Each structure stands twice: as C-alpha cells, then as structure tokens.
Amino acid sequence: MRKLLAHPEDTAGGLMTSRFIAVTEDMSAAQAIEQVRAWAEDEDEVFYLYLIDQEGLLIGLVPLKRLLLASADVLVGSLANRSPIAVRSDMDQEEIAYIFAEYDLLVLPVVDDVGRLVGVVTVDDIFDVLEEETTEDMYEMAAISSEERTGRPAAGVVRLRLPWLLVCLGGTLLAGAVIEGFDDTLSKVLALSFFVPAVMAMGGNTGIQTATVTVRSLAIGQGQWGLVGRELRVALGLGSILGVLSWGVASWWTGDALLGGCVGLAMGAAVVLAAVMGAVVPLVFRRIGVDPAVASGPLITTLNDGLSLLLYFGIAAFFL
Numbered sequence: 001m002r003k004l005l006a007h008p009e010d011t012a013g014g015l016m017t018s019r020f021i022a023v024t025e026d027m028s029a030a031q032a033i034e035q036v037r038a039w040a041e042d043e044d045e046v047f048y049l050y051l052i053d054q055e056g057l058l059i060g061l062v063p064l065k066r067l068l069l070a071s072a073d074v075l076v077g078s079l080a081n082r083s084p085i086a087v088r089s090d091m092d093q094e095e096i097a098y099i100f101a102e103y104d105l106l107v108l109p110v111v112d113d114v115g116r117l118v119g120v121v122t123v124d125d126i127f128d129v130l131e132e133e134t135t136e137d138m139y140e141m142a143a144i145s146s147e148e149r150t151g152r153p154a155a156g157v158v159r160l161r162l163p164w165l166l167v168c169l170g171g172t173l174l175a176g177a178v179i180e181g182f183d184d185t186l187s188k189v190l191a192l193s194f195f196v197p198a199v200m201a202m203g204g205n206t207g208i209q210t211a212t213v214t215v216r217s218l219a220i221g222q223g224q225w226g227l228v229g230r231e232l233r234v235a236l237g238l239g240s241i242l243g244v245l246s247w248g249v250a251s252w253w254t255g256d257a258l259l260g261g262c263v264g265l266a267m268g269a270a271v272v273l274a275a276v277m278g279a280v281v282p283l284v285f286r287r288i289g290v291d292p293a294v295a296s297g298p299l300i301t302t303l304n305d306g307l308s309l310l311l312y313f314g315i316a317a318f319f320l
Helices: 029-040 064-069 093-103 123-141 146-150 154-181 183-188 190-219 225-254 257-287 298-319
Strands: 048-052 058-063 107-111 117-122
Touching: 029 048, 029 064, 048 064, 048 117, 058 064, 058 107, 093 107, 093 123, 117 123, 154 183, 154 298, 183 190, 183 298, 190 225, 190 257, 190 298, 225 257, 257 298
Parallel strands: none
Antiparallel strands: 048 058, 107 117
C-alpha cells in the first residue's frame, strides 16, 4: 500500500494494482496454469500472464487463452507476445485512457523507469477515469471549477465562479462600447438595432458548437489542425445559408434591400468568425499548456458577442 500511495493519484502508478501473475521463460505451460489456479482462488479475473526476466523487466505477455490451448510441456516463453504495450508509472491517467480506447485493451502493464513490471491498470479503473475526465471537461466548458463537486458551501462556489463571470461582464461591457461607438450609424438607421440580438446569438451559438467539437476531439486524441479546416468549411456553408436567409427576412421586414444585404453579410461573417474562434482558441490554449475546455463556453461566447457586433456595425457603416 505504501508503494502505491507514493504515486500521484492521477497517474498510472496511482491507478494500478500490484496484483498480477508474472512468469519466466523457462516455466512450462503446466506450471503456469497451476499458478493461475492458485491465483484464481483469491484474486481477480486473469486475462494475461506477464513474462519477465531475472531482473523483473517486462519482456512479453501470454494471453490466457493461448496458454490453456498449449501443450503442458511447452515453455511459456514460446507463447508470449514479445511486443507488449506498456506505460510508465508516471504517465497521466488521461493519456492511459487514450491508449485503452485506441487498442481496445482490457489491462495494461505498468513499468518503472528501467522497465521493471510494477503493476497493471484494468479497464474497470479506466471507466472511472473516463467519467472523471468527462465530468471535469463539462464543468470547465461552462467555466465552472471541478472543485465544486466536493460539496463546497455556497460562499466557496461564489468565489470559484466569480472570476470567469467578471471576465464575461467585461466582455458584455465591451459590446456596449462597440454599440456606443456606432451611435451615429444607429441614429440614422434605427432598423439596424432590430437585428443585433440575431447576429450576436448566431455568432455565439456557432462558436459554442465548434468549440465543443474541438474540445471533444482533443480529449479523445483525434486530429487537431485538420479539424480547423473542416470546421471552416462547415462554417462557410452555414454562414452562406444563414446569411441568405437573414438578407431575405431583413429586406422584407424593413423594405430596404441594401440594409438587408448588410444584415445578411454580417450574419455570414459572424458565423464564420465564430467558428474560427471556436476551433482555434482551444488549440492555442492546449499549445500553451492550458486545458482547452476552459476556452469554450462563456469565454468564446463573450468574445464572439463583441466581434460580431463590430463586424455588423462596421459593415453597416461602410455600406449605409
């Protein structure tokens, strides 16, 4: 227990169990099966036997099915897979979850700095890790600290949530400053104000969708910059459709085709910009060592609100 507690809880060493069956190359299949029988009386299920040398270094693994089907006098060394997938004891639990998902594993051996077998991580442990990591990402995408799961009192929760909400407040005040900066345009063309909520909302919604896809793709180890290109193509398609619809509705509503064109162009541009922000910002956060889940939710929504307004009024001021 002391050896296990010496490892951080979110690493392979903290997850692993030290209960496993280790065999050497000179053991026969019959001897190994006897070892399995003795083990199965008191311990967990057996999937593999781990082949080690005289110094305890992991050199292979023997699937239980292959062992049971072998002749009694066959040496287990001849039954072993000599290229086992293993992880170091200091590897982060999220990276281990990627490996389990990538190779459809049931157990994963853990080795120390020199390659000695020190334990195994089971798929049951990884289910707990996946639940923990997914919950943490969900909290952080809403700019909520995962510490809230520990049953903190209301005052503690206020302290955890307030910093991000202050950032969002600053963003909304910035959006107000953008509106004030174009008060001359608004005073001349009052109808522009009718479409402010639509442009802001569609930009924010698109940014959230793209950020969610990007953060999830990063979490399961899928492509990064290739994802940006795909999301940009998706945004161009969505922006074109929403822009044309907005142009039609605004032209019919106000009776001014030019104003409707400004609304449609701003809508399309806001959607594309929001998608770019939603895809790029999490990647940048990951590059600088910040959890990309923090980049989505309120932060991207706030940024998109201000930038969408700037686009909208800038386009309107230029054309009108």
